Amino acid sequence: MTKTMIVATFGVALAASVAGASAGTLDDVKAKGFIQCGVSQGLAGFSQPDSAGNWAGLDVDFCRSIAAAIFNDTSKVKFTPLSAKERFTALQSGEIDVLSRNTTWTMSRDTKQGKFAGVMYYDGQGFMVRKSLGITSAKQLGGASVCTNTGTTTELNLADWFRTQKLDYKVVSFEKSEEVVKAYDAGRCDVLTTDASGLYAERLKLTKPDEHIVLPEIISKEPLGPMVRQGDDAWFNVVKWTYFALLSAEEAGVTKANVDEMKAKSENPDIKRLLGKDGSFGTDIGLTNDWAYQIVKLMGNYGELFEKNVGETSPLKISRGINALWSKGGLQYAPPIR
Amino acid sequence: MTDATQHSGAYVRETLAEAREAPGRFFGPIAWMRQHLFGSVIDTLLTFLGVAIIAWLAWQVIDFAFLRAVWTGENGEVCRKEGAGACWPYVEAYWKQFVYGRYPIEERWRPTLVFALFAATLVPLAIPSVPYKRLNVFLFLVAFPVVSFFLLTGGVFGLVEVETTVWGGLLVTLIVALTGIVCSLPFGILLALGRRSKLPIIRILCIVFIEFWRGVPLITVLFMASNMLPLFMPAGMEVDKLLRALIGVALFTGAYLAETIRGGLQAIPKGQYEGAMALGLGYWQMMGLIVMPQALKMVIPGIVNSFISLFKDTTLVLIVSLFDLLGMIQASLADPIWISPVTGKTGYFVAAVTFWVFCFGMSRYSQWMERRLATGHKR
Numbered sequence: 001m002t003k004t005m006i007v008a009t010f011g012v013a014l015a016a017s018v019a020g021a022s023a024g025t026l027d028d029v030k031a032k033g034f035i036q037c038g039v040s041q042g043l044a045g046f047s048q049p050d051s052a053g054n055w056a057g058l059d060v061d062f063c064r065s066i067a068a069a070i071f072n073d074t075s076k077v078k079f080t081p082l083s084a085k086e087r088f089t090a091l092q093s094g095e096i097d098v099l100s101r102n103t104t105w106t107m108s109r110d111t112k113q114g115k116f117a118g119v120m121y122y123d124g125q126g127f128m129v130r131k132s133l134g135i136t137s138a139k140q141l142g143g144a145s146v147c148t149n150t151g152t153t154t155e156l157n158l159a160d161w162f163r164t165q166k167l168d169y170k171v172v173s174f175e176k177s178e179e180v181v182k183a184y185d186a187g188r189c190d191v192l193t194t195d196a197s198g199l200y201a202e203r204l205k206l207t208k209p210d211e212h213i214v215l216p217e218i219i220s221k222e223p224l225g226p227m228v229r230q231g232d233d234a235w236f237n238v239v240k241w242t243y244f245a246l247l248s249a250e251e252a253g254v255t256k257a258n259v260d261e262m263k264a265k266s267e268n269p270d271i272k273r274l275l276g277k278d279g280s281f282g283t284d285i286g287l288t289n290d291w292a293y294q295i296v297k298l299m300g301n302y303g304e305l306f307e308k309n310v311g312e313t314s315p316l317k318i319s320r321g322i323n324a325l326w327s328k329g330g331l332q333y334a335p336p337i338r
Numbered sequence: 339m340t341d342a343t344q345h346s347g348a349y350v351r352e353t354l355a356e357a358r359e360a361p362g363r364f365f366g367p368i369a370w371m372r373q374h375l376f377g378s379v380i381d382t383l384l385t386f387l388g389v390a391i392i393a394w395l396a397w398q399v400i401d402f403a404f405l406r407a408v409w410t411g412e413n414g415e416v417c418r419k420e421g422a423g424a425c426w427p428y429v430e431a432y433w434k435q436f437v438y439g440r441y442p443i444e445e446r447w448r449p450t451l452v453f454a455l456f457a458a459t460l461v462p463l464a465i466p467s468v469p470y471k472r473l474n475v476f477l478f479l480v481a482f483p484v485v486s487f488f489l490l491t492g493g494v495f496g497l498v499e500v501e502t503t504v505w506g507g508l509l510v511t512l513i514v515a516l517t518g519i520v521c522s523l524p525f526g527i528l529l530a531l532g533r534r535s536k537l538p539i540i541r542i543l544c545i546v547f548i549e550f551w552r553g554v555p556l557i558t559v560l561f562m563a564s565n566m567l568p569l570f571m572p573a574g575m576e577v578d579k580l581l582r583a584l585i586g587v588a589l590f591t592g593a594y595l596a597e598t599i600r601g602g603l604q605a606i607p608k609g610q611y612e613g614a615m616a617l618g619l620g621y622w623q624m625m626g627l628i629v630m631p632q633a634l635k636m637v638i639p640g641i642v643n644s645f646i647s648l649f650k651d652t653t654l655v656l657i658v659s660l661f662d663l664l665g666m667i668q669a670s671l672a673d674p675i676w677i678s679p680v681t682g683k684t685g686y687f688v689a690a691v692t693f694w695v696f697c698f699g700m701s702r703y704s705q706w707m708e709r710r711l712a713t714g715h716k717r
Contacts, residue, residue: 041659042672049669051431051676053440080503081659081669086565093568178682185679204677207420315414315674 025097025228025235026070026286034076037063038096041081044201045310045318046102046121046224055079058309059100061299062120062226066098066242068298069291088113091229098239099227102197114227115236118243121225121310122322122331124218125157126196128203131211133190138217145170147180147189153220154194161219181205195222200316218322237285245292247334248274249301251325256300263293273337281337292337302332403687408680417678424684428676435670436688439506439661445498449509452486456512464703466710479520502580506661508692510580514587514652514662519645521588526595527634531625533600544596551593557654559586564658583655591648598640602633635711642704646697664689 029035039047039059047057064074080096091099091114103109104123105116127138127146135141141162148154150173162169172189174180177198184192185206192202196218203209226243228236249255252271254262263275272278275296276289283289299305303325310318324330363369375385406423408416417425429436438446459478462468490509493499505513532544551559563582571577606629614624634641656665667685670676 041656041661041665042669044672044674044677048672048674049435049440050673051435051670053435053443056673078501078503081661083657083659085561085657086659089565089569095568201672201674201677204414204418204674205679205682207418207679209418315677 025232026238029070029097034078035063035067035098036080036096037077038080038082038087038090038099038101040101041083043102045197045314045316058120058305059102061305061309062100063098065246065295065299066239068294069238069242069287072294074298091227102224103227105223105225115230116225116227117236117240119223119225121197123195123197123222123224125154125193125220126199126218127215128192128199128212129190129215131213138215139165141169141191142167144191145172145189146191146193147172147184148193149173149177149180150175157220158193197318200318204315234286238287241285242295244334245274245295246302246305247325247332248337249292249296250303251327251334254296254301256296256304259293259296414676414678414681417680422680424687425678425680428681428684429688432670435507436663436666437508439509439666440504441509442500445500448489452489455482455485502578505580507666508663510660511652511662514584514655515649517584518587518591518648522591522595525588525592526599529592529596530599530603533596534603548593548596551590556590556651557657559590560654560658579658580660583658583660587648591644594644595641598637598644599633601640602637603629605636606633638704638708642700646700649697650693663692
């Protein structure tokens with residue numbers, strides 16, 4: 001008797017846990033009442049704890065935007081800081097619902113480890129030089145000495161690029177990023193190269209940050225974006241369209257400040273569809289119709305998030321560059337909501 | 339002697355000469371210095387060299403931490419200037435996170451209370467002259483862990499539940515180190531006894547266990563516990579990350595301690611065992627009353643060595659995304675508001691000083707304990 005009871009209880013518990021795991025992530029998230037979001041352990045401007053102990057950054061704000069879309073409440077996110085090694089395991093094992101951790105979109109990752117829902121930041125390898133050199137383009141760097149890390153793709157990209165440009169250069173490489181920055185600061189080389197988003201953070205470690213500029217050329221492709229598990233289309237849609245809603249809002253000129261006014265007065269059909277006054281685009285993906293309104297109302301549009309975390313109003317002072325909207329010469333482009 | 343008796347009495351002293359102080363060349367500070375510091379040309383050179391190095395190092399530290407330091411400021415801007423030393427406003431803004439991690443601000447009284455309880459139970463335990471040791475041991479080993487567990491995790495008695503993922507800083511460092519120390523010692527003793535057991539199954543099990551854990555690096559253990567375990571376990575079942583790390587650290591240190599203690603056991607002369615058996619003591623009485631006290635006393639330096647290395651190894655939990663003191667400091671370095679050429683140095687300086695204080699404290703206490711317990715063996 002007791003034995004069968006135990007077996008039965010165990011069986012039910014097992015069935016329940018299996019059922020719990022196989023239901024869609026969106027339903028799971030709604031049931032548990034929060035999103036579990038994987039972020040980096042500390043990357044300036046993308047995800048880092050601030051002095052009050054809250055998480056801040058572009059990747060962090062993206063997860064908050066999803067929470068705004070689902071729960072109308074940006075606090076319903078729990079952040080799991082992950083190292084580069086454990087991030088994919090955490091996603092696959094269900095420990096996190098979305099991985100928003102400056103992860104480069106590559107083919108193997110997109111086909112094996114999960115699915116990329118968009119590109120929050122188009123990163124790529126860039127160059128920093130002293131303003132006093134009077135250089136405005138990387139193509140003028142012939143004969144320069146370049147500081148970089150040893151044994152990374154950075155070094156290989158550098159070699160490829162200078163070879164295709166038929167320019168001479170001298171590489172000065174170090175094991176650690178701190179050493180690279182120190183050597184550049186001490187004048188041991190003319191150029192510092194690493195991923196562009198990193199260059200702006202490194203610039204703040206220099207003794208006179210204002211005397212250095214980042215050149216416009218980007219020589220490698222590092223599209224960084226949020227990732228979800230494969231085979232869960234409903235959840236994938238929510239994450240993907242949260243990203244598109246951020247872009248669409250910026251493109252339509254809807255900001256945190258004017259979103260209420262826009263919702264009340266705008267006659268623009270694009271804005272009406274975006275803010276849920278026309279159609280049922282929100283309910284169709286399992287959210288409320290004012291999902292995008294909530295995102296903009298609570299978080300702002302993509303441009304606002306960018307400026308707040310990494311843009312000109314932040315200490316990093318990264319210019320929009322290729323991360324501008326397509327209509328302003330950048331790469332950020334959202335399909336229409338209709 | 340013979341000379342003195344032959345000569346006339348005028349040259350003979352009748353009283354003993356006053357004892358004079360030994361010449362300054364042999365006693366006193368100057369003599370000590372002459373002997374130990376300036377004994378020869380090479381000694382003199384080495385002395386000057388040593389003093390120069392110490393003075394230079396001390397000057398560097400004082401210069402960085404005090405003279406050139408920036409003391410006030412709202413953000414990293416003040417530290418982004420040439421020749422700035424330690425950036426203390428950054429530490430001021432962040433020190434609470436260094437201690438508590440991201441523990442919710444309004445709940446921070448709970449870890450504070452745990453720190454206080456820890457001090458209140460440990461300090462009387464560490465001072466031999468304080469009475470009620472049995473009660474004290476009970477409080478420290480049973481009551482304190484239970485109370486702290488409920489205080490820190492919450493969810494009962496109207497306390498808000500606080501997940502271990504937001505714990506951090508010194509709190510996590512101390513939890514990992516303390517749990518590791520407290521759990522691994524009895525575990526190590528049992529393993530050491532098991533390895534010397536006459537029962538083959540127990541002996542083989544202990545040997546396999548010890549050799550397995552000594553054969554893998556701690557970082558692998560932590561990595562397996564945090565990354566591979568979830569893949570093996572049924573979906574939806576989760577064991578807390580901090581708990582996984584705690585178990586990993588305790589088992590790991592236990593295996594090392596077992597070998598240290600086994601060294602002590604082997605140094606006990608056979609006569610001690612035979613004497614105990616002749617008295618009619620059973621196995622556990624013999625071990626508990628005769629052998630272990632002597633063996634443990636002998637390996638105090640080795641045990642404390644393991645504890646100190648465990649304390650420093652706690653920094654490895656960062657790879658499983660638990661933010662100990664060092665992890666918290668490193669994470670804070672990414673805050674763009676505070677980034678500056680000296681922020682990193684300041685953060686690491688704070689980490690180094692904190693770790694040194696704890697490890698040096700442990701080391702001094704163990705040396706004092708060793709001297710106190712030195713009843714024989716020392717010749």
